[in-house]
Amino acid sequence: MNAKLTMVAASLALALSSAAQAGEVEVLHWWTAGGEAKAAQGLKASLQAKGHTWKDFAVAGGGGDSAMTVLKSRVVSGNAPAAAQIKGPSIQEWAREGLLQPMDAVAKAEGWDAKLPKVVSDVMKFNGQYVAAPVNVHRVNWLWANAAVLKKAGVKAPTTWDEFFVAAEALKKAGVIPLAHGGQNWQDFTVFESVALGVGGPEFYKKALVQLDAATLNSATMDKVLETFRKVKAYTDKNSPGRDWNLATAMVIKGEAGMQLMGDWAKGEFLAAGKAPGKDFVCAAAPGTAKSFTFNVDSFALFKLKNSANQAAQRDFASAVMSPEFQELFNLNKGSIPVRTDLKMDKFDDCAKQSNADFLATAKGGSLVPSIAHGMAVPSAVEGGIKDVVSQFWNNDSMTVAQAKQRIAAAAKGS
Incomplete structure (x- = not known):
């Protein structure tokens, strides 16, 4: 009887100890669309399984601009998630303000350095310490197409920009919108x-949009890039301004449009709609970019907290983000690939397998480049300045290529 009581007491003590460590994790994200929302639920379930409470802080808007505005106001008021x-x-900008919590205890215990490509782990660190946990790797330079619509128009997914314009004309004649686009910057x-x-190649891209080299930004190649970009717009529909990206993807899924140029989060929408890659839809590198890879790594920066139970929950959150189980579950739903290099791709579709193979190959070949459009390449202020000029050029047919080129170069200087 005493032994039984001792066991009960030990179990109760363990339960109380666990409860004492159970904390709340408030997570700010913008995964509100179908495939993304499903992926976020997987992370929530993982934390709840450890006894923690998940407080969802979702701010809609695919690019995350709205979320950053909300985050800044929360941090200023001393109430960071x-x-x-x-x-x-x-990540570095927030860390320099002394607001992020180093996670090296978790990272060292779980061997993050050995499981991440250095190009990724460097982004997650500040002064040599992890202050963010990476979730995935997105390839941005994808073209998505409705297989039946392409077949009806008698074309294949274009591999060059010249082929793109030929395919776009054929789709137009077939009575569909050639390119689904959401008019947001x-x-x-x-x-x-x-x-x-696609027009300039990886070396041009790195010099112009990563290193912000003035001569490259003012080059004849940039003229050709801007001319091609303007020509692309002619194949979008007049209702595109203000449209969310997932609604543009839905146009391709429904056969209202033939193609979309969007990162591989779009694949999550096709999968959520029950569509099969290679059968219902085509995934191909954006025209001219088959041997290059623009990467976008989603990650969670970890803010300093005062409550010890919430700190423990935060550490469990970081561990859960990097766990093989979550990496697989999340990326199968999101359309991206695991950021860890030690996971098997058996359960992933052909698009993801191709993405993974290209990610590893371009990392070795020097054509793995950060996406400037998705916050991976340059400081946010410079990115915002260039982004504004690009959208002005897209929306204003009276702006000349020379004017756009000059304004992009000025924005790159921060002026």
Whole structure:
């Protein structure tokens, strides 16, 4: 009897200990669309399984601009969430303000350095310490197409920009919108960087949009990029301004449009709609970019918290983000690929397998480049300045190529 009581007491003590460590994790993210929302639920379930409470802090808007505005107001008022979806150079900007919590205890215990490509782990660190946990790798330079619509128009997914315009004309004659587009500045910029990569190649892209080299930004190649970009717009519909990206994807899914230039989060929408890659839809590198890869790594920056139970929950959150189980579940739903290099791709579709193979190959070949449109390449102020010019050029037919080129170069200088 005493032994039984001892066991009960030990179990109760363990339960109380667990309860004492159970905390709340408030997570700021913008995963509100179908495939993304499903993926976020997986992370929530993982935290709840450890006894923690998940407080959802979702701010709609695919590019995350709205979320950053809300985050800044929360941080200024001294009420930061446990984790916020922040990426690229912006992580360093927040860390320099002394607002982020180092997670090296978790990272070292779980061997993050050995499981992440250095190009990724460097982005997650400040002064050599992890202050953010990476979730995935997105390829941005994708072209998506409705297979039946392409077949009806008698064309294949274009591999060059010349082929793109031929296919667009055929789709137009077939009575569908050639290119589904959402007229928001981050979507305009997504198309722009794929045009820049496809027309200029990876070295031009790196010099112009990563290193912000003045001579390259003012080159004849940039003229050709802008001319091609403007020509692309002619194949979008007049209702595109203000349209969310997932609604543009839905146009392709429904056969209202033939193609979309968008990162691989679009694949999550096709999958959520029950569509099969290679059968119902085509995934191909954006024209001219088959041997290059623009990457966008989603990550959660971890803010300093005062409550010890919430700190423990935050550490469990970081661990859950990097766990093989979540990496697989999340990326199968999101359309991206795991950021860890040690996971098997058996459960992933052909689009993801191709993305993973290209990610590893371009990392070795030097044509793996950060997406400027998705906050991976340059400081946010410079990115915002260039983004504004690109959208002005997209929306204003009276702006000349020379004017756009001059304004992009000025924005790159921060002036």
